[in-house]
Amino acid sequence: MESIHVKLNEVVLRDGLQLEDKILSIEEKLEIYAALKKAGIQSFEFGAFVHPKRVPQMANSGEFFSRIEKDKAEASLIALIPNLKGAERAREAGVQTVNYVLSISDSHNLQNVQQPTAKSLEDLKEIRWYCGKNGMVLNVSCATTFGCPFEGEIPEERVLEILGEIVLLDIPLITLADTTGMAHPKQVHGLMKRILEQFPNQTFNLHFHNTRGMGLANVLAGVKAGVRNFDTALGGIGGCPFAPGATGNVCTEDVVHMLQLMDLETETDLDGLLAASDLLSEAIGHASPSYLMKAGPSTQKYPLPVTQ
Amino acid sequence: MESIHVKLNEVVLRDGLQLEDKILSIEEKLEIYAALKKAGIQSFEFGAFVHPKRVPQMANSGEFFSRIEKDKAEASLIALIPNLKGAERAREAGVQTVNYVLSISDSHNLQNVQQPTAKSLEDLKEIRWYCGKNGMVLNVSCATTFGCPFEGEIPEERVLEILGEIVLLDIPLITLADTTGMAHPKQVHGLMKRILEQFPNQTFNLHFHNTRGMGLANVLAGVKAGVRNFDTALGGIGGCPFAPGATGNVCTEDVVHMLQLMDLETETDLDGLLAASDLLSEAIGHASPSYLMKAGPSTQKYPLPVTQ
Incomplete structure (x- = not known):
């Protein structure tokens, strides 16, 4: 049987850090980024061009990008944007790939970007045009695809309808996000x-x-349905600041560990990821929810206790 | 499509409590037991007849049983035993169903019961004869079926060979245990x-x-393969004291929450389980690893924030 390749997009530097109290310095972010690259990660959502007062952790995204820009040829460096202004700021910073976020549910879209989803879809067309004109790649993320903390279940028809509009715009990658872990x-x-x-x-x-x-279990369900691209965050930290009850992303090292055991290819090095996760815990100042960081890989053997 | 029924055996009062520092009183155990029964749980591994110095938390298993014995007709009340002496003590206490544990790997069997697996299999025949003679039901648990913390991977052939011997003894229920979460x-x-x-x-x-x-994910893989019986522990606490790196059982309320969302029948009440889990956290004196106790069910809706 042909082996299945799974592509991971590392979101710790964006979604991962959003709920952390301590604002990481450029140097700290660079250290984590370098360790992740060394472990084989080739795609990063490295930051966001959002209002710095609303998400202080992302305020240094432009400066951070200027320090990693040289890697553009060998890694995807993606910035999240909530609106056209974000796209413009990304362009000014020299960013080539942006990820525009809208929510499938109106309630979450209103909390996140202060307008209904229909308006965000309209804006998307303008941003698509702006990116095309400026030679930028535009991806789209759909928050609350699998449920909304305010509205509950989202009808599949609504997801399909909104996707239908997005797909028409020739978007290379559409992310479907389970914003508050309801899937x-x-x-x-x-x-x-x-x-x-x-x-x-x-x-x-x-x-x-x-x-x-x-x-x-949801990652595996996605793989089984035929999806080959997943966002993960080192250490399993993260969450949306504008969604009540939000907690950590699915953890990069836990996902890679499971996929490797199941003979799925991720082209990453687990030991390298654990080293990166160690740097992360140090930088954020507390242990992360990562299982692997506590338990180690299941291939690890313990010595037999000495008996008298 | 016919709905799938999944039977849960609640092990919090045995495996769950084993790694807890605080020894729970009979009254505390009774309170948790009653709450679990109220939530619909019908099968309990309520304790163990093991050496009280090796597992102090289980020392009051006989006394605890005398307080719940009246429920025998409506609930399965199962005690773990490591040897014939355990079966005899269980019988003295009036227990009707015992669960004999042996490990698929010799190294873990030596740590757990101080003899190789082959000797435990021999003993099993004697215990089977003893239980039959005394009208007791004998189940068997196979520890380290999916991996051993000392030996690593266990060849499937070895599992099948040992199961072949056990199956011949007319055992109603054989448990296959992933003792240190390697599956x-x-x-x-x-x-x-x-x-x-x-x-x-x-x-x-x-x-x-x-x-x-x-x-x-492992529970779902088991269901998909055709298994319909699972051990779970309230709060997801637990672990084998004689297996390095052991951590909590798969969590009852997290399993029930997932299975209910997926339209699988467990005949338990999630709110009741959460109430029981609350009592458990109080009794053990710390929060459990339960996800549901932190996040609440995914059906829970949050009010929209008041905007100015």
């Missing part, structure tokens, strides 16, 4: 089967949070 | 398919620990 494996499998059938030429990326312990 | 979903699915094919008339129960975050 379950049956839902992920069913919805992704339907989406991949309806949009067979579109590449989709999945973004899970491990809020209710189903993160790894 | 991964592909392994669980593959091994269980093979086991169920080889022993089509035998009922198997799976016992997972969430050491590396794959607990819920």
Whole structure:
């Protein structure tokens, strides 16, 4: 059987850091970034061009980019943007790939970007035009695809309808995000089967949070449905500041550990990821929710206790 | 499609409490037990007849049983035993169902019961005869089925060979335990398919620990392979005192939450389980690793923030 390749996009430097109290310095971010690159990570959501007062952790995204810009040829360096102003600031900073976020549910879109989803979809067309004109790549992230903390379940029809509009705009990668960890494996499998059938030429990326312990099971459900792209965050930290109950992203090293055991290819080095995760814990000043950082890989053997 | 029924055996009062520093009183155990019964749990591994110095938390198992014995008709009340002496003590206490534990790997068996697995299999025959003679039901648990912290991977052939011997003894329920959370979903699915094919008339129960975050994914892999019986522990606490790196069992409320979302029947009440888990945290004096206790069910909706 042909081996399955899974592409990971590392979001610790954006979504991962958003809920952390301590603002990381450029130097700290650089150290974590370098360790992740060394471990084989080739795609990064490295920051966001959002209002610095709303998400202080992202305020130095432009400066951070200027320090890693040289890697553009060998790694995808993606910045999240909430609006056209974000795209403009990204362009000024020299960023080539941006990820525009909108929410499938109106309630979360209103909290996140202060306008209904329909207005964000309109704006998307303008941003698409702006990016095209300026030679920038535009991806799109759909928050609350698998449920909204305010509205609850989201009808699949609404997801499909909004995706239908986005797909028309020739977007290389569309991320479907489970913003507050409401997705379950049956839902992920069913919805992704339907989406991949309806949009067979579109590449989709999945973004899970491990809020209710189903993160790894949801990744597998996605793989089984045919998805090959996933967002993960080193240490499993993170969460949306504008979604109540938000907790950490699905953890990079935990995902890689599981996929490696299952003979799925990620082209990353687990030991390298654990070294990076160590730097992360030091930088944020506390242990992360990573299972692997506590337990170590399951291949690890313990010596037999000495008996008398 | 016919709905799938999953039977849960609650192990918090045995495996769950084993690694806790604070020894719970009979009254505290009774309170948790009553709350679990109220939530619909019908099968309990309520304690163990092991050496009280080796596992102090289990020393009051006989006394505890005398307080819940009246429930025998409506709930399965199972005690773990490591040897014939355990079976005899269980009988003296009036216990009708015992669960004999042996390890698939010699190294863990030596740590756990100070003899190689072959000797434990010999003893099993004697215990089987003893239980039959005394009208007791004998189940068997196989520790380290999915990996051993000392030996690493366990060859499937060894598992099948040992199961072959056990199955001959007419054992109602055989538990396959992932003692230190080394199992991964592909392994669980593959091994269980093979086991169920080889022993089509035998009922198997799976016992997972969430050491590396794959607990819920492993439960689903088991269900998919055809297993319908699972051990879970309230709050996700627990672990074997004689296995280095052991951490909590797969968490009852997290498992039930996921299975309910996926339309699998467990005949338990999630709110009732959360109430029981609250009592547990109070009794052990710290928060448990339960996701649901932190995040609440995914059906929970948050009010929209008041905007100015």
